[in-house]
Amino acid sequence: MANAATDGKRPLNSNLSTIYGRVPTVGADKMKVTFCTDMDKSVIVYNFEKRGWTQVGPEDDWNFYWAVTQSCRTIFSVETGYRMGDNQTINHFPNHYELTRKDLLVKNIKRYRKDLEREGSPLAERGDGPGKYLHLDFIPVTFVLPADYNMFVEEYRKSPQSTWIMKPCGKSQGAGIFLINKLSKLKKWSREARNPFNPNLTKESYVISRYQSLIQLQYRINTISILHYRYIDNPLLIGGKKFDLRLYVLITSFRPLKAYLFKLGFCRFCTVKYDTSIQELDNMYVHLTNVSVQKHGDEYNSLHGGKLSVQNLRLYLESTRGKAVTEKLFANISWCIVHSLKAVAPVMANDRHCFECYGYDIIIDNKLKPWLIEVNASPSLTSTTVNDRILKYKLIDNIVSVVLPPDGVPDVRWNKCPSPEAMGNFELLLDEELAAQEERENATGKCRGSSSKWK
Amino acid sequence: MADSKESAANKAALKLTNDIRNMTNYKNFYNQVQRLVASPVVKREDFKNTLIDALKNNGLETELRNTVFHLARSHSSALTSTEYPASTTEADLAxxxxxxxxxxxxxxxxxxxxxxxxxxxxxxxxxxxxxxxxxxxxxxxxxxxxxxxxxxxxxAPKDFLDVLFAVRDPTYRKQPGEPGWEFGHIQIRVKTLMQLVKPFKANLFHSLIITHVSISFKFSLFKKQRSFYAELSQGVPLLGVNPSMIVLGNYSNLEVERTHLGEKVLASNHAPIAQEFLKRGSPRELRGRLWSLVLGTVIKDSDAEYYxxxxxxxxxxxxxxxxxxxxxxxxxxxxxxxxxxxxxxxxxxxxxxxxxxxxxxxxxxxxxxxxxxxxxxxxxxxxxxxxxxxxxxxxxxxxxxxxxxxxxxxxxxxxxxSMYYAFRAFYLRYWFRLHTVSSHEQGIVALCLLFERLLQCHEPQLWAHFRNIHIQPVKVVFKWLMRGFSGHLPPEQLLYLWDLILGYDSLEIVPLLAVTILSFRKENLLQVNTLHNVEAVLADLSSLKVMPLLQLVLLKE
Incomplete structure (x- = not known):
């Protein structure tokens, strides 16, 4: 990627007179770092204050802004006309929603597949059945309503016994989610919501994906081959309980792509048993594992919060299923994260002041295939348990040390290659820049680049 | 002398034969042998040899060996008590x-x-x-x-500890200046660990004869521990230290080597070999099957029915x-x-x-x-x-x-x-002695005693510190001992510890680990002087790695 700033190594004592903007210049070596946040989260403020940073308001001169997506949007909007200086950094990309809005994610991934197919990439190899891909098939069959309503109805008629999950686009943490098992219910809902599925009238769009329960799975096994229908109709259960995986992915640049995976992810378990009967459909807690939804359930446990560490998930899977399949699962999870990022990379506004920590929600099926359910731009920093607080403290701490140059002062001219020590609990998923570099160095093709397996 | 040995072996063999006949699975086993006898591989002319060969070839011999191994293990205390009639010490421990x-x-x-x-x-x-x-x-x-x-x-464990503290040897005379709370006055016989230095032999009858000698704790116990836990003390590569450790030979790392070897062990189906294998830690993916083999809980149809x-x-x-x-x-x-x-x-x-x-x-x-x-x-x-x-x-x-x-x-x-039977076998082999007052060398009293002595011998400074602040050291580790560390160590580390319990067939590793942890956190412990703060120092064990800790302490001596 032709980005001049990334090539030149940052001079040791950068000439401060060249620094643009409103950042005060307080001595070359010890610049006082200021931060700003509009999230009242102790885990953030505590982390920053521990680094000796001072808190300022959004109107003041800040170096590091931990913003909610809304304030980020304001900063980047044309009307505001705010120009960020070289020593400022903020925790969202201007159009972060390309990945987090479910409709846009689906659109981007579909486009990515087509692009790869056009290039004749082996990654885009087709699977059996129309619209099926062998490798790039990591999101459940999904339609965006109201736009895809007719396509949805067609798919619905193919298997009317399916359950579908409706999620509003652009909302997170389980808000507004509900389940549908009859077309008539969907129509009734749309009438009641005074939100007829007329593409011209509605402002809010929904995604709807197939959400099958075990009974239906068994039914399908008995009737037709289900192999061609690779949806999350058979989630992996542990101790009889359904769960999803929450992983944190840090992006410091989209072009070239630089992505890091936080090793301390966790599984979120339903606190109510996974029930297969259709009568239970109204008990939405059974199917939704977002803790923010779960907390309203009666059986929420404040000691563990329904969360199991990824390390323990690995221990369980390796012990009961074997090491090879477990490693393949985790490799596939990384694979699906990397390709979701590659899918949006071309459309992202790759502002060098930005980084972003995305919360990836993944469901594993009982064949140990991971499915990407959704991506959150503002993963919850509320701590539900003691372990949770420790984890989130480490998360913020490690993010800051990855995104900042070694001297701890934000600087867009830094090449964004953190040292192994600075990575903390993050591991490198992919650094396209480093990978390209290594490729050049190993032009003889002797050894494979270690910076990524996911090129 | 040789005669009496032989007759003892004969007696044991007779008892085992009886026990095997009374097993629930005996009928099934007998049927399999009958079917074998009726098959053409067993020749009438050379009945004995061809039958033995056939038994070996279809794995029944291994089954039988494993059965004897499990019976011998579960009956060892009963058998030894007849061979070694109650000594005076036994009577004293009434x-x-x-x-x-x-x-x-x-x-x-x-x-x-x-x-x-x-x-x-x-x-x-x-x-x-x-x-x-x-x-x-x-x-x-x-x-x-x-x-x-x-x-x-x-x-709760605390109540049980109070019971243990209240146990008094009626014949014991307290020496002036000696603290009244030690378990030291309890004269428990402990298996001499030196005798187990020799590698465990596949000869199953050998394991029947376990001698008991009362031990005095006047000299270093670590020395004895060291020879008992030979693998841990000689610096051989262990799993749970660094799985990607480079090894000699064709394997890319230690875990790959251990997994390959472990698969061979499982294929052999010999319980004693599996037990031996566990001494160096099990790879995750083989642990369940290895434990079942060592514990004799590989599920048969009759087990599923009984469940x-x-x-x-x-x-x-x-x-x-x-x-x-x-x-x-x-x-x-x-x-x-x-x-x-x-x-x-x-x-x-x-x-x-x-x-x-x-x-x-x-x-x-x-x-x-x-x-x-x-x-x-x-x-x-x-x-x-x-x-x-x-x-x-x-x-x-x-x-x-x-x-x-x-x-x-x-x-x-x-x-x-499978989980039920593995748990049950483990409980019957080890855990039930952790909530009973007994003179058994694997019982909680002996383990507490071992803990106190190890601490006193090897961490005299800590020992003195505990005495100065009037806290019985056992008090802070008792919950670990009584639960075999379950719930205190992260699962992965706990499973390594239990690998060692099974591998060495002994709970002595538990108090040894307790001492090691205190030793590891010594600097912090020496700085606090209330029970509350001592417990706070020891509350979080989530960062500990069992294998390297134990190896470190056993190598050091």
Whole structure:
């Protein structure tokens, strides 16, 4: 990627007179770092204050802004006309929603597949059945309503016994989610919501994906081959309980792509048993594992919060299923994260002041295939348990040390290659820049680049 | 001398033959041999040799060897006590047995008074509505909603420690200046560890003969530990230290090498070899199968049937212990971020365990047991023999944290039946001695004693510090010892520790680890002087790595 700033190594004592903007210049070596946040989260403020940073308001001169997506949007909007200086950094990309809005994610991934197919990439190899891909098939069959309503109805008629999950686009943490098992219910809902599925009238769009329960799975096994229908109709259960995986992915640049995976992810378990009967459909807690939804359930446990560490998930899977399949699962999870990022990379506004920590929600099926359910731009920093607080403290701490140059002062001219020590609990998923570099160095093709397996 | 040895071996062989005949699986085994005899591979002309070859070739010989291995292990205490008639020391330790009998009576009394207080019967036929609900929710007992707010655990490790502290040797004369709280005055015989230095031999009868010699703790115990735990002390590569350690040969790293070797061990199907293998730590993916092999709990059809019977017993009878079990799972596993996922499996496991009468004999006839058993008459029935049951049928009354003996197995087995038998075998081999007062060298008293002596010998500064601040060192580690560290170490580390328990067939590694942890946190411990702060220093063990710690301490000496 032709980005001049990334090539030149940052001079040791950068000439401060060249620094643009409103950042005060307080001595070359010890610049006082200021931060700003509009999230009242102790885990953030505590982390920053521990680094000796001072808190300022959004109107003041800040170096590091931990913003909610809304304030980020304001900063980047044309009307505001705010120009960020070289020593400022903020925790969202201007159009972060390309990945987090479910409709846009689906659109981007579909486009990515087509692009790869056009290039004749082996990654885009087709699977059996129309619209099926062998490798790039990591999101459940999904339609965006109201736009895809007719396509949805067609798919619905193919298997009317399916359950579908409706999620509003652009909302997170389980808000507004509900389940549908009859077309008539969907129509009734749309009438009641005074939100007829007329593409011209509605402002809010929904995604709807197939959400099958075990009974239906068994039914399908008995009737037709289900192999061609690779949806999350058979989630992996542990101790009889359904769960999803929450992983944190840090992006410091989209072009070239630089992505890091936080090793301390966790599984979120339903606190109510996974029930297969259709009568239970109204008990939405059974199917939704977002803790923010779960907390309203009666059986929420404040000691563990329904969360199991990824390390323990690995221990369980390796012990009961074997090491090879477990490693393949985790490799596939990384694979699906990397390709979701590659899918949006071309459309992202790759502002060098930005980084972003995305919360990836993944469901594993009982064949140990991971499915990407959704991506959150503002993963919850509320701590539900003691372990949770420790984890989130480490998360913020490690993010800051990855995104900042070694001297701890934000600087867009830094090449964004953190040292192994600075990575903390993050591991490198992919650094396209480093990978390209290594490729050049190993032009003889002797050894494979270690910076990524996911090129 | 040689004669008496031979006759002892003959006696043991006779006893084993009898035991094998009485096994539930014997008929099946016998049928297999009969079928073999009828097959063409066994020749009439050379019956004995061809039969032996055939047995070897189809794996029945290995089965038989494993059976003898398991029988010999489970009967070793009974057999040795006949070979080595009660010594004078044994008689002197009668006060321990008395303490155990009193302790069992106290638990039973407390159980009865709880029944009276709550006005519930010890046992009754389960009402049909309740039975249907239980059967319905068998796989999700966390939704079986009953009010347990009035129930509380009968006792906690702390209460049991008080009982141990109160044990006094009537003949012991306190030396002036000696603290009154040591276990040191209890003259327990401990297996000399030196005798186990020799590698464990596949010769199964060999393992029958375990000698006991009373040991004086006047000289270094670490030296003895060191030779017993040869693999740990000689610096051989262990799993759990650094799995990607480079090894010689064709393997890319240690884990690959161990996995390859472990698969061969499993293929051989020899329990003693599997046991030997565990001494250097098991790869995750083989652990469940290796443990089953060592414990003799590879599931047969008859085991699955018996497990179903136990479930039937749970559904048929409503006994008061059920509530205590459910309460205990709720108080422990359900609140534990490592184990809450498995609560439903644990309810089933623990309920079935309470009904398992195969547990009764080993736990009540062991020389560490007081042998006190309650009989309960079903509520509303005549007090006849058929309306009376041993209460609970397993003879084991749960206490706070009892479930933790079973929790780690949830990580190893998906199948509740496999998990049940592995847990049961582990309990019968080791855990039941951790909540009884006994002179057994694997019992809690001996382990506490070992802990105190190791600490005194090797961390005299810490020992003195504890004395100065008037805290009994045992007090801060007792919960670790009594639970075999379950719930205190992260599951992965705990499983390594239990690998070693199985591999060396001894619980002595548990107090050894306890001392090691204190030693590891010595600097911090020396800076605090209240029980509360000492406990705070030791509260979080999540960062500890068991194998390197143990290796470090055993190599150091």
């Amino acid at each position: 006060y321990l047995r008395k303490a155990q009998i009193q302790w069992e009576r106290r638990i039973q009394k407390s159980l009865n008074s709880m029944c009276n207080e709550l006005n519930v019967p010890l046992a009754r036929i389960r009402p049909s509505a309740d039975r249907d609900e239980l059967a319905d929710k068998w796989n999700e007992l966390s939704t079986y909603d009953i009010d347990l707010s009035q129930y509380r655990p009968l006792y 179903e019977e136990l479930k039937g017993m749970v559904l048929q009878y409503d006994i008061m212990v059920d509530k205590l079990i459910i309460k205990d799972v709720q108080l422990t596993a359900s609140n534990d971020d490592q184990y809450f996922v498995f609560e439903d499996v644990l309810y089933k496991t623990m309920l079935c365990f309470s009904r398992d009468s195969e547990v009764l004999a080993p736990v009540t006839t062991d020389r560490s047991a007081g042998g006190q058993v309650i009989h309960a008459v079903l509520q509303g029935k005549l007090a006849t023999l058929e309306n009376t049951l041993v209460f609970p049928p397993s003879g084991v009354i749960p206490f706070h944290g009892f479930t933790m003996y079973a929790t780690p197995f949830c990580y190893l087995y998906d199948d509740p039946c």
